[in-house]
Amino acid sequence: MSQKNRLQDGGRIDRSKPLTFTFNGDSYQGYAGDTLASALIANGIDVIGRSFKYSRPRGFVAAGAEEPNAVVQLGATEATQIPNVRATQQSLYQGLVAASTNGWPSVETDFMGLVGKLGGKMMPPGFYYKTFMFPQSMWPTYESYIRKAAGLGRASKEKDVDRYDKMNQHTDVLIVGAGPAGLMAALSAARGGARVILADEQNEFGGSLLSSKETIDGKPAMDWVAEVVAELNQFDDVMMLPNSQVNGYHDHNFLTIQQHCTDQFADRAPNGAVAQRLHRVRAKWVVLATGAHERPLVFGNNDVPGCMQASAVSTYINRFSVVPGNELVLMTSNDGAYQTAIDWHDAGRHVVAIVDARKNPQGSLIDAARERGISIMVGSGVIEVQGSKRVTGVSVAPLNDVGDKVTGAIAKLKADTVASSGGWSPVIHLSCHTGARPVWDDEAIGFLPGPTVQKQLTAGAINGVFTTHAALSQGLQAGADALAHLGLEATDSSVPTTEDVTQGKAMALFHIPHNKPTSKAPKQFVDYQNDVTAAGIELACREGFESIEHVKRYTAMGFGTDQGKLGNINGMAIAAKALQKSIPETGTTIFRPNYTPVTFGAIAGRDCGELFDPKRFTAMHAWHVARGAKFEDVGQWKRPWYFPKDNETMQQALNRECLATRESVGILDASTLGKIDIQGKDAREFLGRVYTNAWAKLAVGKCRYGLMCGEDGMVFDDGVTSCLGEHHFLMTTTTGGAAHVLEWLELYHQTEWPEMEVYFTSVTDHWSTMTISGPNSRKLLEKLTDYDVSKDHFAYMDWKPMTVAGVPARVFRISFTGELSFEINVQANYGMHVWNALFEAGEEFNLTPYGTETMHILRAEKGFIIAGQDTDGSVHPFDLGMPWAVAMKKPFSFIGKRGMQREDCVRADRKQLVGLKTIDPNVVLPEGAQGVFDPKAPIPMPMVGHVTSSYWSACLGRSIAMGFVKGGHDKIGEKVYYPLADGRVVEAEICQPVFLDPKGERQHV
Amino acid sequence: MFHIFCPHCGEYREEEEFHAKGEAHIARPLDPDACRDEEWGEFLYFRTNPRGIHHELWVHAAGCRKFFNITRNTQTYEILEVYKLGEMPSVVAE
Amino acid sequence: MSETNQETLEQPPIKLVMNQLPDANVPFESPLHHVELTKIAEHSGSQGGVVFRELSLGLLTLRCTPNAEQAASIEGILGVALPSNPLTSITSANGELTVMWISPDEWLLQVPQDKAFELESRFFAEVSGHVSLVNVSGGMTVFELSGNDVVKVLKKSTPIDFHDSEFPVGKVVSSIFAKSGATICRTSEQTYQLVVRRSFADYLWLWLQDASKEYGLTVMG
């Protein structure tokens, strides 16, 4: 066992539970309670990855969500790979397998490192824009090279074996962050009777208290936390969510939380368990108690492993019992960071020096450091560090009063660790997600949440107050405020007592000057993850970028998974200085969701595989499946497309289905057609207003085809509507248009004509609809009903109630094939029975099931349109050659009438629907092909319309097509040409779009 | 994701239950045939699209299927009121 | 043979009322017929956190804005007044009839399957004025979910708030359900009815099995 940096005792780890894990192929040991980061540090791992642009070795900087470098790939098997995991946020578990994502081919000897070291000039800021603009054809090459070298992680090549889930939550108060402020707010809200959700990204509640040596109410802070958590657990209406990152704050207090359920404990979720759950929370009030991130200082070579946030060093020591080095130099601009030197010293390691930029720091922590004999160098800064894979020493120089100039001789100290603190940046990310602009605060030396329209409260360090006492008292207040807004009363609670710590004034310092100009000094990193340096930001400003948003995009500062948690404020301060403005004048970029990367698994939840999208089935679906149907998606419906037999090709099956229908009888499951029951004394008048044709005289027992247009006069749906009673109609719509048509009818009824007495009820699913079509369809129907279905008693475009195969049915004699047809409708609970009976009775007629494709061919042979295929929202009934379906003389100006009479709609050269016969009858035009009148015209040729429907017609022994041609109705007999992508030019003759039985005799037998 | 109070159901529901139907109070001309092309074009295509206060028609598509109006701030996305068809907004732009 | 109003076609009726139930020898097939719930029930454990059952009922959609006279006739037929408060439902004393509020002018009536035609006929005969009653028994089915973990499964499927303070017994809502839709009614402390469209039934059944997996699912035949 070689956890060389592990202390003998202390910390919140369980030394009785050792865990073995693998990093970059080597096996290590840690303890339950470790993060992957703390376990690696315990084992003396300094280099965790290589940087994005310069490929410099990088180590741990932080201990939480703000860690920019320690982004690893997780997963013991291919199927369980997860990229972009912060080692600082990943709990250690037995058998964990992690690998560096940055650094290819290996972290230790990196190929790109060579490029980076050659002066680092290969990738200056704006690199992408400058270098890769041209030639565009090389982009894929560059991109794959850079991505591989930069190591942005990789997705699994196999199906993810874990289960993910989503859950909708409602709460009175959602509290984000379970540090002292969040816990106090939760306690106050819960005691007052509110419904509470408390979410925290860590595996334990406590926040800053987890690594603190403070006391609360006279006991160790974590004892107080344990009591609060125990009390909160008693409330039925309090939901406690540890391991849960609140990642997005959206409109109207809608927030998303990614909860790690099992992936913090195991590579794979145990059987049945959910690995991660995305909570979609609607909160009446939100309390942001998200705390603050410590800002490291910017100085030369500040990215060498061993340079860390001061507070992170304390966290590793106090919470994980790991000291990340032996010789510490602490660089600070404030009192708080002195605690790190004290913790380091108390852990038995050597503090080389505290380097304080202030001339005369005063306060209780400074006294405590002095008492321990720690050397303090005031008025000074660490201007650069030495080392490459680990810090070996530091250069310290005296600074002027404002900290922007080196004023004296440089001293060199030996050290392996440099902890730095430039103060704290409130975690305002979530507050920014809703569009609130952050506000600079000179006192806090940071941006605070800006004014918001959300029902949002804030408490603790997010407000720029950094003591435990302030966090507790603001948390208590936020809880009480939330209760008051909810109309609830706070029970009297008092702020728990804490120890007093007097702190001196901090200095606003971001960028430590070097004795050389920034551009010549060793690299001073601002954004580690995107390799943005102080020199790069100054260059961007010199190149003329004045807006901080532009500087961000030019330099890539705050991009990607990092979202500027550590670097943004430093970057803005450096830009402000370069632009000779103040920070508030320069402003800040804002943060977008998500706060940290969210797995695709959590986003998808169970909306994948079979459950990706709802599937709608008819009552006969099981039969279609058993019969080997191929299916086509029409909206969410699964409709039989065709029914191949034996080894038939699709075309062979279609030919057989078409011929069987035209020669004997075929059957189509038409249940998916939209059906709307319409009742009321004004139903007839209403139909007259929404359809283009006349409905005033349609008698009971009759059916009629209608076209529906928008106010612009363009066709959007069609179908047959039947008169069931004087005040009772059944409308049918296209399969895909059903919901839209129903909403359309309600829209006009509710907004324009509420005085009309009419009601609409969807009955689409209620009726199973089976269409038998072909010369033998009557004989087939006669076998199953006693009703007289002869030509004289049951005419074309009539409907009759009758009993079919023992089931009451409505039978409509309408035809979409041009053949004698009957559409049988029965309540869907009996659809399968009737369908089976039809097949039993139909055997002697070779009853042949057909699907949507044969339906399309048969109707195209007759020139019947399909709304949505032969229309696209830009064609009116006259374009379609259907003037017979428009009754211009109706008294009410029906929907579409005025629109189709606009100047543009009556042009003679509009694209009009015509039939198309290829000169070579064996060539089937591709649908979508664009026609031209002159195939020799120079490119770009003037296009005159496209092919909308095109098939091989087995009945006609040739191809048939329909399509739009400019002025086509006056060009019957003329030629149009279709230049195809493969170089062929197909010549076609413009014709009437009725290819079979133009007199319509077959359906009238 | 808006949280919308349906005035017919009498409670707040999630945006996914609703469909937005564009600007409210766009009445169909009573005599379309008497409209000049320009007037009809105005009715069909032209909308105010303001920055700030906006009156919108919505329908509770997955709920009661009733249409109603919303006054919404297009900058902040605040919904300032909901009101039934036939009613007029009480919050209007200056 | 079943009844139809075929002979009345000679004098055109205002509306078509039709008994849609077949001869007794014609099998009834619910939307989940192919699933064979009875067989699954034999093998499903009884300890699941979620209990599933399909109910086959007569369902009718009533559209009306009742005036006093209509309200009285309707109450006369149903034996209960139409619930006029949004999102409420009412069940008759004998439990045979439930009326769910859907919209200010729409209710869903649940009756035994063989009572649908009778109800429709009586409405046609007894309720004057503007009213529409449509048999939708074939177009919908009813899933009954119960058990200790039932609310968790509902929360995975719909954005409705099921907290006791927001969703008491008797409340009914129509909402998104698993990217489809459902009318959801709390019929007892731990029992919820989902009225779903027939065509979505198989998909929703798959969804519910999957959503219940972590709690265990008991199927009742």
Ligand SMILES: [Zn+2]
């Ligand atoms: Zn509603």
